[in-house]
Amino acid sequence: MTSPSTAPSTATSTRPGDGPVRANRLTFTKGHGTENDFVLIDDRAATLDLTPDLVRALADRRAGVGGDGVIRVVPTAELPEGAAILAAEPAATWFMDYRNSDGSVAEMCGNGARVFAAFLERLDLAAVPLRLQGDQPALAIGTRAGVRYVRREANGWYAVDMGPWRLTGGDDAAIAGADAQVAVAGLEVARPALSVDVGNPHVVLALADVGELAAADLSRAPEVRPVPIDGTNVELVVPLGEEPGADGVAVGRLRMRVHERGVGETRSCGTGACAAALAVRTWAGAGAPDVWLVDVPGGTVRVSVLASGHVELAGPAALVATGELDLSTLPGR
Numbered sequence: 001m002t003s004p005s006t007a008p009s010t011a012t013s014t015r016p017g018d019g020p021v022r023a024n025r026l027t028f029t030k031g032h033g034t035e036n037d038f039v040l041i042d043d044r045a046a047t048l049d050l051t052p053d054l055v056r057a058l059a060d061r062r063a064g065v066g067g068d069g070v071i072r073v074v075p076t077a078e079l080p081e082g083a084a085i086l087a088a089e090p091a092a093t094w095f096m097d098y099r100n101s102d103g104s105v106a107e108m109c110g111n112g113a114r115v116f117a118a119f120l121e122r123l124d125l126a127a128v129p130l131r132l133q134g135d136q137p138a139l140a141i142g143t144r145a146g147v148r149y150v151r152r153e154a155n156g157w158y159a160v161d162m163g164p165w166r167l168t169g170g171d172d173a174a175i176a177g178a179d180a181q182v183a184v185a186g187l188e189v190a191r192p193a194l195s196v197d198v199g200n201p202h203v204v205l206a207l208a209d210v211g212e213l214a215a216a217d218l219s220r221a222p223e224v225r226p227v228p229i230d231g232t233n234v235e236l237v238v239p240l241g242e243e244p245g246a247d248g249v250a251v252g253r254l255r256m257r258v259h260e261r262g263v264g265e266t267r268s269c270g271t272g273a274c275a276a277a278l279a280v281r282t283w284a285g286a287g288a289p290d291v292w293l294v295d296v297p298g299g300t301v302r303v304s305v306l307a308s309g310h311v312e313l314a315g316p317a318a319l320v321a322t323g324e325l326d327l328s329t330l331p332g333r
Ligand SMILES: N[C@@H](CCC[C@H](N)C(=O)O)C(=O)O
Pocket: 036, 100, 105, 106, 107, 108, 109, 110, 111, 112, 200, 201, 233, 260, 261, 262, 263, 266, 268, 269, 270, 271, 272
């Protein structure tokens, strides 16, 4: 993404103008960001009817390809929300159509945005006019939460400007440090928690130590009160203190597990890492670090609170396989 010449040109399995399905076989790529894994579909021709049933079948880990979600590349102009996105940013020509593994639609996926950028590079679709973020070239992408900008770092990580964030409960929640109660199986009492909106909804609760974090049973959805109307992602965090960053400025660190809306427990959640860092930073008060390393079961991501009022997520993205799925083998087809 730093320049068109860095985009790999191999394994482009769909020709421009083709749909992803030929002879009832769907071409897909499998990718992950810190083991939050996705089935990626090149639908640049916007011909695929990505129904909830098809999403569930693709994401099925036994009868399908398997993934926490499905991500479709589609021209932004083809989406109902596309006109508003393109009016805000004409360079956001490609839209990340993200679906949870249960078939539901979500506004945003942070790990998915990095993997989406890597997939656009693989497809040679990332050499669109790049926008400057500060002095860095960045790829603009359309999402249901609005335009997002992705840039490549020297270490190969992708950094996503995740846009504005807010504590859902406003100043009162910031002062109290909580606006919800969450009961988690395996933990004895319900805990106070802080709701954070980073384009999609999150509720973050702090646990005493890594022993408690390990004891939490996330095979069932935590019970959140008051019940969020649209559901929520829930992050369990253990703050691990501060450490010196590369430039000598203190960096915060925390460990996190997550139960994702529409999925279940996953090995990483990018928006969840942002929400977790923002909650822990709020609890820590004035002088807390702006940069946080978030350790998740699938690796580590970096969250930075930007002076612009946005939050940035950085981490790896990997494309691990490309193949064809025989759609006639899927249930109901
Ligand atoms: N894993 C994603 C978040 C995906 C959406 C989420 N499950 C929701 O329904 O809001 C991430 O990396 O952010």
